[in-house]
Amino acid sequence: MNWRPYVKMRISPAAAVLVAFAVLPGRDVHAETLRVELVRAASVVLSGAGLRVDGVMMTSGRVVVRADAGHLAVNGAAAATVARVAADGPFNVDDRGVRADVTLRAEGGLVSVVAALDLEDYVAGVTASEMVPSWPLEALKAQAVAARTYALRQKLAVGIDAAVHVQATVIDQVYRGAGAETSSTIAAALTTKGEVLTFGDEPIEAYFHAACGGRTETALAAFGHAQPYLASAVCGADGDAPKAKWTVRISLEEVAARLGMAGLSSVSITSRSETGRVAAVELRAGRSTRRMTAADFRRLVGYDRIFSLGFSVEVVHGELRFTGSGSGHAVGLCQWGARGMARSGHDYRAMLAHYYPGTELRRMY
Ligand SMILES: [Zn+2]
Structure with missing residues (x-):
């Protein structure tokens, strides 16, 4: 599932040409890369054989990188603000496998780890994480096209030259690193290679x-x-x-705690969308009432507790019963x-x- 809030696209002229699927002179459109932020954390652990950070060979196969006063600290030693990582073969960033160019960047007190991935490798990995690899191939192919299309749109929205195109989490699409893909999700990516869903030229x-x-x-x-x-x-x-x-x-007590509304006694649905999903709720505690959108209500109570907005709710013996x-x-x-x-x-x-009526499936490369 992807949760990134809507971003109005501002497509640069170069990007517009790409979106129109014309071949740019001198540009290899067969090598579409995507910069994926694998981790953003106070410290990260690199592990693997022959690790080199900014060309400096590491003496051990395990390297701790922190951000310190605006620059990187590699095994405690001050380094540049931005550093490239290379190794003799696949290596790990925390517990994620990597087979690509990786850039480390100190941003405030955090280390941003970005892998420049081949788009199809990324699609195979995302399809494995976002769907069940044992599902029918045609369903995996639909997921692969959706994942590729989402990523490409995000790349164009933030700018082709941006340091990060997508994050490896549910904010965009879950990517667990090289090795997460399976033979079925690789097949789903390769049999739909370069295919993107478009509306207009986007x-x-x-x-x-x-x-x-x-x-x-x-x-x-x-x-x-609306779209x-x-x-x-x-x-x-x-x-x-x-x-x-x-x-x-x-x-009721648990919901009250999550909402910060002591004495909560009832939740009532005040409006629904045209498809019947809950749009707004009214909460009552004693004589006070509070209204909120159903999306906020679900977020506060927990996405893992209220699975969708297609629900009804009643109070039964001190509990809220959601159906x-x-x-x-x-x-x-x-x-x-x-x-x-x-x-x-x-x-x-x-x-x-x-599921995406009126769109056109086009082959980008
Ligand atoms: Zn359905």
Whole structure:
């Protein structure tokens, strides 16, 4: 699932040419790279054989890098603000495998670790993390196209020359490093190599989620901005999802603590979106009431407690009893729906056309 807030794209002329899929003179469009921030932390551990930081050979196979007063500290010794890492072969950044060029950068008190990945290696890795590698190949291919499209759009939105195009977490797409990919997700990436979903001449905002519960949500209702291709689609193929239907009980006390609203006695739904999802709630504690958006309510109570906004709620014996369907933000590709479509004989093109209506699948290289 991807959670990055909507970014209005400002496409540079060079990027616009890329998006239009024209070949730039002298530019090798076959080598599309993506700069992925693997880690941003106070310290990171590099491990592997023949490690070199900015060309300096490390004497041990384990190196600790910290950020100190605006520059890097490598095994305690002051170094530059930006440093390249190389090794004799694959190496590790904390517990992630890396087979690419890595740049370390001191930013405030944190070390940013960025790998320059081949786009297709990244797509194979993301597909393995964001979907189940044993799922049907056609569903994995739909996920691969969505992941590639999302990444390319993000790259264009932040600028081709930006130090970081995407983060390796749910804010963008989960990437667990080299070695996370499987033969099936590599096949999904390679059999769709270079294919990008477009609307007009832009890569689309390829949002995806676990299970919509029967009907996807519009981007307007979920994120506050409309896209013609992020309309609501009837799904009906995700009934095998573990959270197709769910019931969760949470004590009023726990919800009160999470909301910072002592004495919470009831939660009522005050409005719903056109697809029936909760849009706003009213909370009551004694004589005071508080209104909030359902998205804020779900975030505060926990995404792992309230699985989607498709719920109803009642108070039963001091507990809030939520009865709901689906999991995730429900915008764009429904992963369990794609699995269901694959099992009934549809190919990835049919899935992408269904969940992103009006888009065009184009081959970038
Ligand atoms: Zn669905």
